[in-house]
Amino acid sequence: MIKILIIALVIYLLVVTRARIRLPHPGLQATVDVLKAADLSDDEVQRMAAQYVRYCDAQNRVAPAGDPYAERLARLTGRYVAVNGIPLNFKVYKTSAVNAFATADGSIRVFSGLMDRLGDDELMAIVGHEMGHVRNHDTIGAMRKAYLASAARNALGAVGGALGALSASQLGSIAEQYASAQFSQGQETLADDFSFGFLIRNGYDPYAMASALEKITQISRQGGSEADEVMQLFSTHPDSAWRAARMRSKADLHLGRRSGA
Numbered sequence: 001m002i003k004i005l006i007i008a009l010v011i012y013l014l015v016v017t018r019a020r021i022r023l024p025h026p027g028l029q030a031t032v033d034v035l036k037a038a039d040l041s042d043d044e045v046q047r048m049a050a051q052y053v054r055y056c057d058a059q060n061r062v063a064p065a066g067d068p069y070a071e072r073l074a075r076l077t078g079r080y081v082a083v084n085g086i087p088l089n090f091k092v093y094k095t096s097a098v099n100a101f102a103t104a105d106g107s108i109r110v111f112s113g114l115m116d117r118l119g120d121d122e123l124m125a126i127v128g129h130e131m132g133h134v135r136n137h138d139t140i141g142a143m144r145k146a147y148l149a150s151a152a153r154n155a156l157g158a159v160g161g162a163l164g165a166l167s168a169s170q171l172g173s174i175a176e177q178y179a180s181a182q183f184s185q186g187q188e189t190l191a192d193d194f195s196f197g198f199l200i201r202n203g204y205d206p207y208a209m210a211s212a213l214e215k216i217t218q219i220s221r222q223g224g225s226e227a228d229e230v231m232q233l234f235s236t237h238p239d240s241a242w243r244a245a246r247m248r249s250k251a252d253l254h255l256g257r258r259s260g261a
Contacts, residue, residue: 121208132194213244
């Protein structure tokens with residue numbers, strides 16, 4: 001009963017007075033941090049995402065300027081500077097993994113293993129999909145959840161809930177949670193739809209998303225470690241084959257309307 005009263009007092013002080021509290025009991029301090037994390041503004045989450053992606057860049061082999069992978073991605077994405085007012089930046093991680101991800105601050109990272117398997121239009125379909133997650137604020141929700149799940153302590157450094165600098169251990173914990181997090185099936189479907197519109201508006205092949213997903217489906221069915229990695233990556237997504245069929249149907253309808261069929 002006493003413990004419940006103490007926690008209730010902590011919640012009152014946090015929510016009503018907005019006081020900055022530092023408690024000696026680690027369990028109570030964790031409660032305060034989780035409550036503050038849940039109250040982070042979108043701007044604060046975006047600043048956290050910027051710290052997170054700098055940490056990720058430092059942990060990975062980033063293709064430098066002049067590298068063929070970096071040059072290819074720059075050539076394809078150079079004209080896309082923002083989505084929904086959020087500035088975009090692109091880099092390549094040199095790894096055999098078949099993956100790409102976006103964060104709330106507009107950072108999009110593409111893995112060279114994915115680039116090896118996709119043509120230019122297919123690659124831009126995946127980039128458009130990641131842009132969709134940024135545009136729809138899916139990445140803000142995912143980063144907030146990752147911070148909550150990480151149970152990072154003392155990360156909020158200023159009165160009123162402003163986010164301070166995160167330590168390497170806190171960023172590592174957030175990275176682990178964010179890497180394992182998945183968007184909902186509804187979010188993935190909406191990002192696919194954004195990508196399809198992105199392809200049409202910018203003159204890419206309307207079938208590019210369908211063919212990219214078909215290639216991912218093929219990899220997942222080949223067996224071996226690469227297939228296991230792809231299956232794990234897409235375990236909570238809508239089925240890739242279903243997504244590919246849906247995108248192919250949208251392309252058929254689009255071209256049918258254009259041709260008057």
